[in-house]
Amino acid sequence: MSQRIYFIPERNRDIGKQVSAYINTLTKPIGSLGRLEEIAINLAEIKGEHFPSVTKPGILVFAADHGITEEGVSAYPKEVTEQMVLNFLNGGAAINVFSRQIGALLEIIDIGIAADSKHDRLVNRKIRRGTANFLKEDAMSLEQAEAAIEAGYLEGLRMIKKGVQCLILGEMGIGNTSSSSAIVSVLSNESVNNVVGHGTGITSEQFVHKVAVITQSIEQRKPNRNDPIDLISKLGGLEIAGMAGAMLAAAEQRIPVLVDGFICTTSALLAKEINANVADYLLVTHQSVEPGHSIATELLGKEPIINLGLRLGEGTGAAVAFPIIQSATLMLKEMATFSSAGITDKN
The missing domain is CATH 1.10.1610.10 (Nicotinate-nucleotide-dimethylbenzimidazole phosphoribosyltransferase (CobT), small domain)
Structure with missing residues (x-):
């Protein structure tokens, strides 16, 4: 394509x-x-x-699995991705609470869950059943990387056509801090050790292992720092690509994007690599405790609005910050x- x-x-x-x-x-x-x-x-x-105006807000949560979880880089098994998506759809997750608080439209998108989840309210944009283990092979093909961006772009447009005045993006994908750390390390030329955090709560021993796995993966894959499609293909992130596509759609339509934490900011960096003008439409809402987030926000040229020590993802930080942004308009x-x-x- x-x-x-x-x-x-x-x-x-x-x-x-x-x-x-x-x-x-x-x-x-x-x-x-x-x-x-x-x-x-x-x-x-x-x-x-x-x-x-920034009301009504729209929230898109992209969900996908990561083959790199085979290497023991996460505190949770990959099955949790599908389980959490069902929690979203049943209204029980943090993003559901904050979405209701701000009166947002909320959509959950399967862009690459490893299981075939069935639910009336789950949007099916599945590109493949999770990425491959990027320690051993490319995460996905170039065509799949482009398809994931396009899927996110189309979902962004679909949400905007419902009349939302700003877009909040979130993600769910066990293992996605590994993909994000790898991508940010390549884009920033920072060592993996400076970018990697403890994600969902790994031990110190797991942290050392995670750094080694990501470092070796970058050496094996040899991604092209100047080609965002190549970066996604080798190290992604179907949900990371999807969020980047949604950002590009919003920017085309002059809709502000409220950028969440580390994973979402990684998507923002990739979107900026695809079209530099997208950065003008991004507001980084909060400072994540993930060390790579500071590197990513600096590379993006943005200053986070709040710092509450958050590291959940799902779009939660952006949803919590939304009333502050609304206050500016009022x-x-x-x-x-x-x-x-x-x-x-x-x-």
Whole structure:
């Protein structure tokens, strides 16, 4: 299949300047609402609107398995991927709680679960039944990597057509911190030891083993740092590719993307490698405790909005941060100006 060409517009900097000037007329000392003011300006530029809205939010959770789990790099067996997906569909996971809290539309997408899960509300975009063990062979073919990006792109568009005003992306895939660590190590030229964390709770001995497995895998696969499709093919991540595709779809439609933690930020880096303009549409919502996340956010050129010591994934950090981002838009829409409130501004 031929790779899609993405047409991502530049942010509207003129509107950003106008909104910045307007914020300075609101009934508060200049700059006193800190990063909320910056977020409001960013959203105005992204959407090309003086009073942007982020409601209703949409959440897409991509689920897939990883062959690298055969090497004992995770605290949980791969069967947990399917079990957690059923938990999502039954409304019992953290992302369900936070999704309900913010009134989001939520979709769960099977893009590569190793089992054939059947559920009325599970969206089937399965590319293959999990990736191969990338210590021993490429995770997937180049064609499958492109198909996973395309599946994510189409699901992103489908959600946007339902009227959502921002997109939150999440993932479920036992072993996906190994894929993400490998990809971020290659993209950043950082040693694997500096990128790898304890994931879902591995022991110190498992950590040493995980570093060795990922380091050896990169040496074996020899991924091309300048070719995101090659990176996904050799080290992915079907759900990582899917989230990257959804980000590209949102950016084309001027819809802001609320980026979650380490895995999601890895997807953002790959999306940026595919089309650099996508970075303008991304807000990194929180700082994960995974050490690779700091490296990834720096490479992306973004500063996380909150730090609550989260490391769950699923899109949970982005959903928790959503009310802060919504507050920035409400500040613009609802605060009085000095003039409208009849308050004397400073000389």
